[in-house]
Amino acid sequence: MNFKSILKEIEKTDPEVYERLSDRRHILKSFGSKVAVAALPIALGSLFKKAYGKTTATSDVISALNFALEMEYFEYNFWHTGNSTGGLIPTADAAGFLTIEAHEKAHILFLNTTVTTLGGTPYTPNFYNPLAVNPLYIPAAYDFTAGGAYPNTFDNYPSFLVMAQIFEDTGVHAYKGQIPTLFGNAGILTQAFQIQSVEGRHAAHVRLIRRNAGAAENPAPWISNNIPPPPILTSEPESQFQPFYIGEDNTLQVGGVDITTLPDAYATGGTVPKASATAAFDESMDMVTISALLRPFLL
């Protein structure tokens, strides 16, 4: 493979290619001489993404952040309602859930500032009233029973935990879906990473509580395959919560790597168990999917 001739071909097609990047000399310096032939596909891939990758408009970044804001309002209102409901949460778990609520509130304030700084208008839920005692708490905007489909959300602790788990796992999926939009904006991308890992911590905590309480599907702190919690009402289908975990059993990861073929701990030709391989990767969900999942809970 002749790297220089590839560059020449690109030059013929697009004389401005080097203005899109830095300059030819620099590219040759950084890629031409040092990169081994087998690594060229990766190097070239990076190069083209740099040159021709869509430059994300500020308005798209603002939309992504406002979507994150919608998710954070949702979670904050869920936790604030739960933490304020007498007799719902056992004493041992109270401190942890107050920590989560405080984080969701901090995320709202942080994202508000970021959107404003970018010149955008921060998202606010329906019935938002800036003059309310706590403007972030808007019970009129949410129905966490989804019209009675999940009737015990704030009446029954195991039910509350199931809803907490699916909402926090969904938060993780939602941020991942926005990463490609935020790519290219180093500061905001990093902040999105810093928030999504906190959502991951929240989800792990709730899942551990359910595990320790003997939840039927024996959840681990991470998502093995695409196993959802069982339905809250026995009259509901087993797959009631499946939509929240669609795609979590993905085995084909970025770079075209089938993670079920990766060698295991024993070096005897075995491969990593699928449950662990899929648990090792949290998956992303796009805005449309997430919005559809949350819509039944919005008023």
Added chain:
Amino acid sequence: MKILNTPGNEQVEEMDKGYDVSRRRFFQLAGGIAGAGLLLSACRRTPPSTTFVGSGDVGLLNFLYIIEQVQAGFYTQAVLTPYYGLNVSESSCLTDTRDQAIAHREYMKKLVGVNAIGTIVLDLSPVTFADRTSTLQNAIILADYAVAGYNGAAQFFSATDFTLAASKIATVQARRSAYMRDLLSYNSFADSTAVDSNGLDLAVSPQTIMLEIQTYIQTKFDISKLPTF
């Protein structure tokens, strides 16, 4: 260098006269000399025992590969010699974590491809694996390094795909940290030692994480081309 500068070896003499030999010229020269390996190691900018992790995307992926090699080694040992008082649930999660760390390690190795560094030599002497507290404390340190390292590295990738891959693993590192924290001290899954007042996890530069995680590694690295901030 003097040793090699024997009469009749003009190529070496040329170098010794202090000519401005370009990198390419240097390799041409080196290629024509018997015992080039000796010459090469004598002329390296960094000590020969140092592993260069690379620059750009390769350097970043090797950085993540190092983080995963350390964690995979840590959990392999933790499963082989489990801490005293381990219950069934913890045992199952520990084995699961080992397998996830191995999956991450092997995945990173594949992503870096031919530019992957070799297997590094670990130093797990800071850990007393028979002791629950020591094992969990070190597990937390390593998971938090991983979270901060993935978060810190994400912005420097030139390809969206690598950032997305990092994103998918970063939150699993956070889940791991939260779990180990809760095992050691319930409700500490996201306390103020992990998450700041803005509700943000740490994001630390790859160079800084490398300096920190060196505690668990014998292999020495040249990290000069990794991002810092």
